Amino acid sequence: MALYKEQGIVLRTMRLGEADRIVTLLTQGSGKVRAVAKGVRKTKSRFGGRLEPFTHVDLLLYRGRELDIVTQVEIITSHRAIREDYARFAAGEVVLEAADRVAQERERSVRLFMLALGALRALAGGDGDPAVIADGFLLRLASLAGFRPSLSACAACGRPGPHARFSISQGGLVCEKCRTGGAVRVGEGTVPYLAGLLQEGPLPGAPREGRREGSGLVRAYVEYHFDRPLRAWAHVPR
Amino acid sequence: MFEGPVQDLIEALRRLPGIGQKSAQRLAFHLLKAPADEARALAESILAAKERVAICRECFNVAEGERCRYCLDARRDPALVCVVEEPADIIAVERTQEFRGRYHVLGGHISPIDGVGPDDLRIRELLARVERGELKEVIVATNPTVEGEATAIYLANLLKPLGARVTRIASGIPVGGDLEYADEVTLGRALEGRREI
Known part of the structure; x- marks a missing residue:
């Protein structure tokens, strides 16, 4: 063929x-x-x-x-609306760049395709905040690639949460016993922000509390686990 | 593999864009067969271009000296400026013989995916030209690609509050083209930008 x-x-x-x-x-x-x-x-x-x-x-x-x-x-x-608005365009570039990183040549992945298409639809269609949509896409993409962050139980020992520290390298929230040097104490709204991005259903676009810190964590988390910098991320107006 | 100077020449030619091993060989042997004058003229023009060509400090086009010929030409309207991505785009606009203003070369387009943001282009310099009150109208002639459009929108958001008139070149069906083969984005734009006749 x-x-x-x-x-x-x-x-x-x-x-x-x-x-x-x-x-x-x-x-x-x-x-x-x-x-x-x-x-x-x-x-x-x-x-x-x-x-x-x-x-x-x-x-x-x-x-x-x-x-x-x-x-x-x-x-x-x-997806014409993405071309006609600068913030949507920049967030869309984040989606394309990350999808390009994760996708393997000639390796079928319907879920990756649907996730990327969903993100572009959300960017083009609704009035959601483009930066939040891009965050949601990135975190879901990390989950799809096998790096879903643990947002309640400790990522290392499984002890039920809530825990106050987030460790990028350990893969989510960690308890006081398991935490290593890189674990950072996160603000009150941050974990709900991240959890909201991972909730079933269409990508959320509403700005909410904890977004500032949450957004930075998403970037660091994805860059660490994909082992590559995300060049487009810094260009998204926030 | 050849030896000595012949191989060096082939290697040097091969570094040029669009030239592979075979083309490099063909060019090298053409030059070897050609009269010595021709080879010297080529070598000298390459050197002269490298040494004498500078960047216009006004519009960032390639120039011989401090300013390019378009910025020096007093007959051109200094209040009308056409913004393009690369110097080669100026030639394309000039060929139309429709434009009598000046230029501003951005040096590319915004492309976050390649790590190119507004600060990597000559946008600040354009802003300064507008702020000095020199410009009445800015025609944005970046390519009608996704990145070119995004650059145009970024410029419009930035320049309009300063009171400059910002316009975008029209896009639509090429002259001699066929509606049947037009894609919906292009045809949609053409309908949107229609005008009375």
Whole structure:
């Protein structure tokens, strides 16, 4: 099957040669796919604006050895509102960057795809705070990758909470016995903020107490466990 | 593998964008066969460009000297400025022969995912030009990509409170194009930006 159909989200694009681009896609059935879109930078390209970041697309791809080739694209949703507001755009970039980090090439992950799509929908659709939506996405992404923070029981010994200190390296709240040097005492609203981000249902976008500290913890937590800095995070207006 | 200077030349050419091993070889042998004058002229123009070309201190276009030719040209309207991402974009705007103002080169676009924020571009300098009251209208001609649009919106949010008129180049169906093949984002914009005839 040299030609295959997929739906995906455009994560990022990179210039290639004179008029082409390499497009990185997060697909539903094939994980991360890198594909060449030929001639896409020419004004008369038949791809037009269909392969811009944030766009949810239906694709027909030709399987190559390293890079695939995009043969047809149709837009499912352009998530236009994300492009038209700076805060939503910056938060959206956080979503794309983190999804790009976690996704594995040609490894199917429907849950990752749905999580990323949900985050883009929340950013484009509602009037939720973009920075909070990005936080929620990051924490859920960490959970999906196996790093769900423990927010009541001690992350090390399991002793029931509440505990006052949060340890990034130990994976959540820790009791006084288990805490190591890196554990920090967190403010009153912080744990409810984090717990709210992980609650079932659509990503919350309401600003709330504990957000300042909570947001910083989310970033440090995700960067530690993914072992990479998140470059877009600092550019989100808060 | 070749030896000595030939191999050095191939290696040097290979570092250029879009040039692979085969093209580098082809170019190297072309230069070897060409008259000595031609090779010297090429070498000299590369050196001259590297040594003499500076950045215009007004608009950050490439320039020979302190200011570029557009900033020195007194016939151009100093109150109208066109903001572009790269110097090459100036050439594209100039080719239209429709624009008689001056320029401002940002040096890229905002791209948080690549760690490029507003402070990494020449936005502060543009702000200073507007604050000095030199500019009446700022035409934002960044690329109609997601990053280019975001940069445009950021600039508009920043400059409008200062009282400058901020406009965005129109986007729509290219001349000679076909509606049937237009994507919905482009066609949507074209409808939104329609005008009376």
